[in-house]
Amino acid sequence: MADWDLKKLRILRTLHELGTVTATAEALHMTPSAVSQQLTGLAKALGVTLLEAHGRRVRLTGAAQLVLRHAEDVFAQLERADADLLGYLQGEAGQVRVGAFSTAIPALVVPAVQELRRSHPGLSVAVREAEAEAAYELLAEGSVDLALSLAAHAPTPRDPKFSRVSLLADPLDVALPAGHPLAAEPGLRLADLADEPWIFGSSGPWSQITTTACENAGFVPEQAHAAADWSAIWAMVAAGMGVALVPRMAMAGGLGAAGRGAGGRAVHERGGGGVALRVLHADQPRRHVVAAARRGSEGAPGPARVLAALRQAAADQTPEDPTFQLS
16 A cells, blocks of 8 residues: 655645645745655655656646545545544534635624634634735645635635635625715616726726626726725715715624614715715626635534624624715
8 A cells, every 4th residue: 555645745736735845845934845755755665756847947747636626635534533523522622713805704703703602612713814825825834724805805615625605695886975866766786886086996896896887787997096994985975075886794894883864764974075985786796705714624613613603794784775965
């Protein structure tokens, strides 16, 4: 039987992910020569050629790809073994570490933590704010147990390292200055705002989400101002500097303090100028929120309970129409 050395298999997997021996060595805190020696030893133990020259780099052979396919099953099984052992040893106790993007923390993570404090007081949750790419790096290296991100910026469901769970389709509403001519327009569509100055991030997920939503509506948004912080975006809209898409979760997370005005209309009291928030009923854009765990670990009692609480928090997101005008 071949010698399936787990340490060496992890080195091979890292090389496959990063592409070069140098990058692999840096990621694993090894020297390039040590990486090469370990992979040479693995190839000898398995009796196959794992690497072949490709210009000034190396690439994995077909045999190496086959080895990795089986290795991923082994790694997942070991994660399941760790999860079972953790459940046996800790039961209701322990800590689950969650990496999540900013608006998901007040809208989903905080309600989930509050519920878990009531239902499983021995289980603690440590939260770390991180955008999608950083969250998955933390998950892969074992620094967090769950990662919350937007589906468009998460690894694909076919990635063998992670299991994904869909949590929420978060509607995107449009914020306009309260005195804008279209603020009270019936049946407002995103395309009606094609000639408006837009406010969104200069790069990253929110920039892509805004531009994609507008392009799907048939136009490219003119970016008048760049901001990633929702309070800054809100203030600029209130000052009449442009329009912006606002995720419903940002409102649920406390962007405005909601109350009820005359006639049952939602009113958000906030200092500054006026903002009208409108639902785009005809072409409602959405962003999809997912949670992920290292494949095989999602069945551990702690992560499973946190995932259940996150699902409930997502289900509890209010479906009410948030249309309002602030003046």
